[in-house]
Amino acid sequence: MTSHADTSSAQPSGHSRRGFLRGAALAATGTAAVVGEAAIGRTPALADDNERSAGTGSWRPDATAEQFTLAVMPDTQFLYWGSQDSIDRKPQEESFRYIIDNSGTPDNNIVFMAHLGDLTQDADPSSFDEVDKAFRMLDARRVGYSVLAGNHDVTGDDSRGETPYLQTMGPRRFKRSPTFAGADTAGYNTAHIFQAAGRSWLLLALDWRTTDAGYAWANKIIKDHPKLPVIVTSHDIVASTYDDNVFPYESGDPEDNAVLADNGRRMWGSLINDNDQIFLTINGHYWPPGRTTKQNAAGNDVHLHITNYQIRYFGGGAMLRLYHFDLARNTIDVETINPWILAEDPGDRSELAAEHSRVTGPVDDFSIMIDFDRRFSGFAPVPVRPARPAAKQLVPGTQAYWRFDNQGAPGTSLPAGHTIRDLSGRGNDLTVTAVAGTASDALTWSADHHRDQPGHASLTFVGGRDPLHGAYLTTGDAAPLNDATFDRGYTIETFVMLPLDWDAGKNGWASILSRRGSAEAAGKHGENTDPGEPVLQLAITNNGREPQFNHYPLNNSYPTTNWGHGLVERRWWHLAVVNDGRRTKLYVDGAPVVDNPNRTSIGLSSLGLPWLLGGHEYDGAIDIVFHGNIGDTRIVNRPLPSREFLTA
Structure with missing residues (x-):
């Protein structure tokens, strides 16, 4: 349906119902799913061998990859109008x-497919017979998918009883599906659990008019799966606020051009607002597509999207909205394509078809930034990796290991003269030194840390230049590390975090770790040599x-410089x-950077002077102090493979 609810095209049968327990348990909880007898319908036949092998591969989603795709198919009603003898399964089968x-x-x-309702135009049994044939392609390969009823498939609310829709697409169809998690007693509201990115995701497919009983069931399903992120699909949730002859760019914010429809307001109050697990809703029905974001009762974002292309060429041609989840990038990239057109030889496509092979407007092709760990932390917090004993980090060859846990409360200042012990036992202790006139809170303890850091603490440096201020740490004059080459x-390993107020002019070129003694004093000269910089x-x-590692090796009079990314x-x-022993590489989060010079660089030049943590000198004098947090720092006298890094 485009924008107004037309309930005249399908008639409920009015058959009586009685409940019974579905034998299978809900995934992961053991909660029995309850469906009605009217929901049983007929068991769909699987595709024959010819259909199974008609140029289609096997269903093989990767449930562990951090990147996965949810495919969404909106209103396909104009492909199935049996009472008008207007049936064409090919576009939908090509999308499948x-x-x-x-x-x-x-x-x-692609790990799952969700259909948004209005499978047919007329709800005629002959139309659903053809829908059944198309979906056999998915059933034959045990594809995880969901469907729901739109206003052109049914009339009334989810208490309507038996219908051709329920007979064809009811819970019994899903009984062999590995993702089916249950249905309500009416059979029109279903739950599906799919695996992706190493976790379970719950998708609810709700009737176009859900009753109080349906919402009670949906709330219980979410309650029974308290740690699963939830996506809600239905036919009618939000409607667009602009006309289809106006581009979203012209109507205002392309990220906020939809509002809750009447049914959506009821759903928000009955289900979405108080269930923080729901982070995304997707519906069809309305035209044109749109999206908005609302904050739920917990103060977290819920993204609400309309996707519907039935008014476009060939009734949308079973277009797919692809939600590409990327948990590594904390992003969902959304695109809209037409596989039926893309499967054609480009030379055979009409101009109109070519125009609709991909839809790239701001409501069809966009990205959503979601910090998944933070968004899901209220119901599924990421397990905190426990601190690991310092002794376990003293791999053979450890020359110095400094960490900052169990030495103070968060926010406690470290005064000048305070000592941080070298846990390697080699005597390379650090002592706090403050620039004259520096505030007492220029160096403090913090409980903040990298999630894979062995020690659960860090030091917060508030330093900079112009004017020079801050506090840093230094090894003693007789520390063995001073002479090591x-x-x-x-x-050399460390953990670092930069604050939002980091400023290039005030804080740029500050060292996390450095060594006293200038290049000139060490007798260095040649290309790229700055005589005043530290060795x-x-x-x-x-x-x-x-990040930059700049050092003067023993074998060259000029420096080797490794550059990382921002x-x-x-x-x-x-x-x-x-x-x-010959070449130096810089790694950021275990990945080598691009600017790792392929030149021989043996050892580290030394003038027998101290090392500095958070301090940097130029021409023999401190000129800037670090601004940010520094965590566990370790120096080892051999190259370590990544499996021995502090993050391992």
Whole structure:
């Protein structure tokens, strides 16, 4: 349906119902699903061998990959109008073929398909006979999918009783489906659990007019699965606020051009608002497509989307809205395609068909930023990795290991002269030194830390230049580390987080870790040599907050410089510098950076002077202090493989 609810096209049969317990248990909870006898319908026949092998692959979604796709198919009613002898299954079957063939692929990894209702135009049994034949392609391969009734499939609310829709697409159809989690007593509201990104996801497919009983069932399903993120699909939730002859760009904010319809307001109050697990709703029915975001009772975003293309060429041609979830990037990338047109030879496509092979407007092709861990933390918090004993981090060759847990309460200041012990036992203790005139809270304890950091604490440095201020730490004059040259290789690791107020002018080029002694004093000269810079510095540049490891090796009179990529603020990063005795590589979160020079760099030059944590000197004098947090820091006298990093 486009924008107004037309309830005249389908008649409920009015047959009586009685409830019974469905034998299978709800996934992961053991809660029995209850359906009505009218919901049983007929068991659909599986596709024959010819249909199974008609150029279609197997269903093989990757349930562990952090990238996966939810395929959504809106109103296909104009393909199925049996009373008018107007039936064409080919577009929908081509979309089904695309879904199957793109399950488990790196680019798509489609794990589930949700239909948004209005499968038919007239709710005629002959129309549903053809719908049944199309969906056999999915059943034959045990594809995970859901369907729901739209106003062109049924009339009234979910207490209507038996209908051709229920006979064809009711719960009994899903009894062999690995994702089916149950149905209500009426059979018009169903639950589905699919596996993706190493976790379970609950999708509710709700009738176009859900009763109080239906909402009670849906609330119980969510309650019985308290840790699962929930997607709600229905036919009628939000409606667009602009006309279809106006581009969303012209109507205002393309990210806010939909409002709750009457049925959507009831659903919001009865189900969505108080269930923080619901983070996304998708509906058809209305035209044109649109989207908006509302905050639920917990203060978290719920994204509400309309997807419907029945008014476009060939009734939409069974277009697919693809929701590409990327948990590594905390993003859902949305695109809209027509597999039926894309399957054609480009030379055979009409101009109109080519125009509709992909739809790229701002309500059809867009991205949503979601911090999944944070959004789901209220009901499924990410398990906190426990702190690991310091002794377990003292791998063979450890020369220094500094960590900051169990030494103070968060926010406690570290005064000048305070000592941080070297847990390696080699005597490379650190002592706090403050720039004259620095505030007492320039260096404090913090409980913040990288999620894979062994120690659950860090130091917060409030430093900078112009004017010079802050506090840093330094090894003692007699520390063994001062003379070490590491001519057989080394590994330097640390954890760092930059605050939102980090400023390139005030904080750029501050060192996380450095070594006293200038290049000139060490007798260094040649290309790229700055005579005043220290012989070693792991710093954050003023060019996009990029980490840089710049050092003067024993075998060259000029430096070797490794550059990383920009580090986002308010995110913890693990940095590792590894030298195998000949070449040096910089790693960010375990990944090598692009600017790792392929030149021989043996060891680290030394003037026998102290190391600095959070301090940087130029021409023999401190010129800037670090601004941000520094966590566990370790120096080892050999190259470590990533499996031995502090994050392992």
